Amino acid sequence: MIRANDLTYNYVRGPSLSFPSLKCDNKEKLLILGNSGCGKTTLLHLLAGILKPKAGSVYVDDQDMTSLSGNNLDKFRGKHIGLIFQSSHFIKSLTVKENLMLAQNLAGEQQSIPLIKEILTSLNIEHKLDSKTERLSVGEQQRVAIARAMINAPGVLLADEPTSALDDKNCESVIKLLQEQASSRDASLVIVTHDARLKSFIPNQILLS
Template sequence: MNAALALHGLSFNYGDRTVLRLDALTLQPAETCAVIGPSGCGKTTLLHLVAGLLRPTLGTVSVCGQRLDELSVSACDRFRGRNMGIVFQRLHLLPALSVLENLLLAQHLARVSRDGAAANALLDALGIGELARARPAQLSQGQSQRVAIARALVHRPSLLLADEPTSSLDDGNAVRAIELLRTQAQSIGAALLVVTHDRRIRGQLDREVVLGGAA
């Protein structure tokens, strides 16, 4: 079985400045990992490289056995849409759509069949099934976070990426958000990569990678 994620000899430069260097990282299906470090250490750059939004200066990024640099931009977009789910720091729920419609749109964009039953089941599993017809403006921050997790998982990706998912949450909700990401990713066999400066999540995932001298 191919690794969900494999990075080798990775570095990225902005001009003459190296902003990220990572020798190797491999995640198997259902494995979870936190990349921890202060602002400016290259965490967001790493996430963009893994998502195929940036190309490395040196090294390779492979997802499910596919090297991303071997794909055209359009093919990489399609590959990302089908094989990856992303929980952004800013949740970007579409305000004109209901919670359920946000999930159905995610299925459509991933080019999988729209499956309302599966979307509702996922909302139920996250404890927000009763909010399927609600609009994002009617949700609390914690509820919106759960919808964003559901949207990232609804097409059953092989790799789930989360960018600072606890940055705007209090201690209790931060712990719950990471637990939800972990359990829901593992329930579908997806690997989970979380990039964060939040030390509250240390020890909650299978592995940790520290960037920028954080301790």
């Protein structure tokens, strides 16, 4: 579950942004829509604890993230929040398996090859276990990014423009995968995007202006 109350953020040399309060329970999906420059990514970073709000609070699984800092915040984020970005970036020197193992290690979780295989199988890319991420197709990279976000069974899955660069077919495929993964692990799914195609998939929506 994720809940944000009256968040505001001040850029160092920019405008002050206020965001509507929001709540997304376990297994629920929330779509945050808005045009470019309206602060979608800033809101996502606030929800993930990457940015510190000027005011307001963010609760993840009943933990007020704004009260955490330093190592505690890093650890909490690694364990309770899965993040997916528009471009799938990985540690290039590592294979798919090693990238997922690193995600487990950094979150302080036990490294488990069976769990990695299980999640890759659920995403139909188990055969790419030992591949270098650079050698994967864009679609495969997107699936590995989802696997990495879900590997520690986070309570919240945050996705930043996950479908913007995809055609309609791949867009549908990715959004369905995200929903399946979040539902199967009882996680809340929050997507921030300007991609209007997603409106039909997630009825629970907030429009940023």
